[in-house]
Amino acid sequence: MENKAPSISKVFAAGLWQENPVLRLLLGMCPTLAVTTAVKPALTMGLSVIFVLFCSNIVVSLMRNLLKPHLRILMFTLAIATFVTIADLFLRAFQPEMSAVLGPYVPLIIVNCIIICRAEACASKNGLFISIIDAIGMGIGFTVVLCILGGIRELLATGMIFEIKVMPSFFVPWAAMRMPVGAFITLGLILGLVNFVTGKKT
Amino acid sequence: MDKVYVLLMGFISIVIVNNLVFTKFLGICPYLGVSGRLDMAFGMGMAVTFVITLAGTLTWLIDNLILMPYGLEVTRYVCYILVIAGAVQLVEMYLRKFFPPLYESFGIFLPLITTNCAILGLCLFVNLWGIDNFPEAAVLSFGAGIGFTLAICIMAGIRENLNIADVPDSLKGAPITLITAGLLTLAFMGFAGMIK
Numbered sequence: 001m002e003n004k005a006p007s008i009s010k011v012f013a014a015g016l017w018q019e020n021p022v023l024r025l026l027l028g029m030c031p032t033l034a035v036t037t038a039v040k041p042a043l044t045m046g047l048s049v050i051f052v053l054f055c056s057n058i059v060v061s062l063m064r065n066l067l068k069p070h071l072r073i074l075m076f077t078l079a080i081a082t083f084v085t086i087a088d089l090f091l092r093a094f095q096p097e098m099s100a101v102l103g104p105y106v107p108l109i110i111v112n113c114i115i116i117c118r119a120e121a122c123a124s125k126n127g128l129f130i131s132i133i134d135a136i137g138m139g140i141g142f143t144v145v146l147c148i149l150g151g152i153r154e155l156l157a158t159g160m161i162f163e164i165k166v167m168p169s170f171f172v173p174w175a176a177m178r179m180p181v182g183a184f185i186t187l188g189l190i191l192g193l194v195n196f197v198t199g200k201k202t
Numbered sequence: 203m204d205k206v207y208v209l210l211m212g213f214i215s216i217v218i219v220n221n222l223v224f225t226k227f228l229g230i231c232p233y234l235g236v237s238g239r240l241d242m243a244f245g246m247g248m249a250v251t252f253v254i255t256l257a258g259t260l261t262w263l264i265d266n267l268i269l270m271p272y273g274l275e276v277t278r279y280v281c282y283i284l285v286i287a288g289a290v291q292l293v294e295m296y297l298r299k300f301f302p303p304l305y306e307s308f309g310i311f312l313p314l315i316t317t318n319c320a321i322l323g324l325c326l327f328v329n330l331w332g333i334d335n336f337p338e339a340a341v342l343s344f345g346a347g348i349g350f351t352l353a354i355c356i357m358a359g360i361r362e363n364l365n366i367a368d369v370p371d372s373l374k375g376a377p378i379t380l381i382t383a384g385l386l387t388l389a390f391m392g393f394a395g396m397i398k
Contacts, residue, residue, distance in 0.1 A: 026376055029234065030319045034227040073316070074287055081280045089276070104326040107279050111319045113231055179391065180225060184384030188377045196372035 011130055012137040021114045021138055022145040023194050028114040032146060033183040034105050039162055042150030044098045046143025048087045048106060053115050053135040055083040060123040061131035067124075076119045077110065084109045114142060145190075152186055153177045209341045216345035222320050223353035224390040226327070229320030233354055234379055243358035244351065245307060249293075251347025254321050256289045257282075258343025261325040262336065282325050290316045320350050356386065 021027045028049075035045045059079045067075055088106045091099040099106070109115065118138055123131040151161055157177035159167035176182050222228040229250070236246050261282050269275055294312045297305040305312075315321065324346045333339045360382055369378050 026234065027231070029230040030227050030323075033230060073313075077283050077287060077316070078280060081283045085276065085279050088279070104323060104330055107282075107326055108228075108319050108323055110279060110283055111317045111322050113317060116317055176388075180227065180387040181384045181391070183227070184380050184387060188373075188380030188384065191380065192370075192373040192377035195374075195377065199372055 008130070008133050011133050014134075014137060016137055016141045016144070019138075020141045020145065021117075022142060023191060025114075025117070027117055028112045028142065029187075030108060031105050031112060032149065033180070033187060035102055036146055036150040036153055036183060037157070037178055038154040039147055039150040041098060041101050042146040043143065044091070044095065045102060045105065046139070046146045048091065049109060049112065049114070049142055050136070050139030051087055052080060052083045052109055053118060053139045054132065055086075056080045056115055056119055057123040057131040057135040058128065059083075060119040061126065061128050064124045072124065073116070073120075076116055076124075080115055080119070081110050114138065149183075149186060149190065153182050157182065205337075209337060212338055213341050213345040216342050217349040217352065218390070219393045219396050221349045221353060221390060222323060222346050223350060224387045225394075226323060228323035229318050229350055229353075232314065232318055233350075233357060233383070234376065236354070238358065238361060240355065240358045240362060243354045247347075247351025247354050249312060250315055250318060250320065250350050251344070253286070253289050253293055253315050254324055254347040254350070255340070255344045256293070257286045257321050258324050258328060258346070259336075259340045260285050260289065262328055262333070262339040262343075265329060266334075278329075282322060286321055286325070287316050320346065353386075357383065360386075 017024075019025060022029075022032050031045055031049070035041045056076070056079050060076055063075070084107060087109070088099075091102070091106060118134060122134045126134070155161055155167065156174045158173050159165060159171045174182070177186070216222070220226070223230070223233055232246055232250075236242055264281055264285060265278065269278060269281065290312065294305075297312070324343060328339050328342060333342065357379075361379065364378065364382065373381070
């Protein structure tokens with residue numbers, strides 16, 4: 001039991017930084033860029049991904065010994081599609097506004113590489129407990145990056161965060177940040193910054 | 203004549219004005235991942251075009267002939283992903299049997315197409331835009347594939363030249379690719395609002 005504790009924290013921390021899905025593995029770019037026009041949709045998206053990742057890792061981890069290798073990916077995708085349907089219906093019922101903003105990007109979680117990658121790389125090889133920890137770590141890592149990106153873009157595009165005005169009145173909003181250009185360039189610069197910081201250490 | 207005009211406009215619209223990669227962020231993973239060399243990018247684009255046309259038309263048929271009449275919309279996503287996985291599998295088997303050299307050259311790309319968000323994304327958008335006739339759905343699906351090929355080939359061309367450019371160390375690789383993609387998007391934004 002004693003030597004298990006560090007490995008759990010290690011698995012958890014890996015998702016947050018060393019193997020951060022967006023910053024390090026470059027996975028799940030499509031929702032990362034598309035929904036980060038503001039913090040709120042970014043947060044909603046992040047929470048949906050945590051939910052789907054959590055459930056699919058549990059299911060995949062439980063059925064990992066029953067699967068034939070060549071049907072593996074198909075079964076993963078089917079399990080994921082089921083949970084995404086649940087998340088989508090939930091959002092539509094309780095958060096209709098957010099559901100309208102996110103639109104087709106909620107069902108697109110199905111083909112989000114993060115989830116399939118974690119199912120393949122972690123849940124299909126490890127026990128239930130490690131898989132759950134991994135899902136939470138990866139999910140939180142993803143959500144944090146999404147929120148940072150959403151925050152920067154919302155701040156520069158409208159001068160507000162969470163729809164509360166924070167910038168001084170003479171600030172001129174940058175309309176480009178709301179458009180695809182803003183997403184690509186902000187993420188590119190963030191990746192560059194991360195490379196710069198980690199490059200210094202080693 | 204009117205109908206042909208609508209179809210033509212739809213095609214141009216999805217290839218240039220509403221390009222899936224530039225305006226909807228779909229298919230970004232392969233767009234950044236395999237756009238290193240022009241020939242590989244073109245191969246990927248062709249494979250995607252084929253699967254997207256097949257999947258787009260098939261999902262439209264399933265949606266309108268099976269799911270909607272029987273009120274099974276809840277199972278839509280599961281059906282879509284099954285159709286796409288099936289289409290990719292079909293293409294893979296067909297190519298391996300009848301065109302082995304082509305199959306060899308596609309290599310790892312074929313199975314990867316299943317998780318290409320452009321394909322599922324297009325199926326969802328066709329549904330969202332409420333396309334109600336079959337020719338239009340087919341043209342849009344084909345156009346989306348061509349648009350993807352266009353985007354990935356432009357990107358590959360730029361990246362081949364970027365290899366010899368002097369880029370700051372910390373921006374090498376993915377960051378500079380993303381920034382290039384941003385500038386490309388800016389260029390394509392000039393077409394916005396031209397049609398519909």
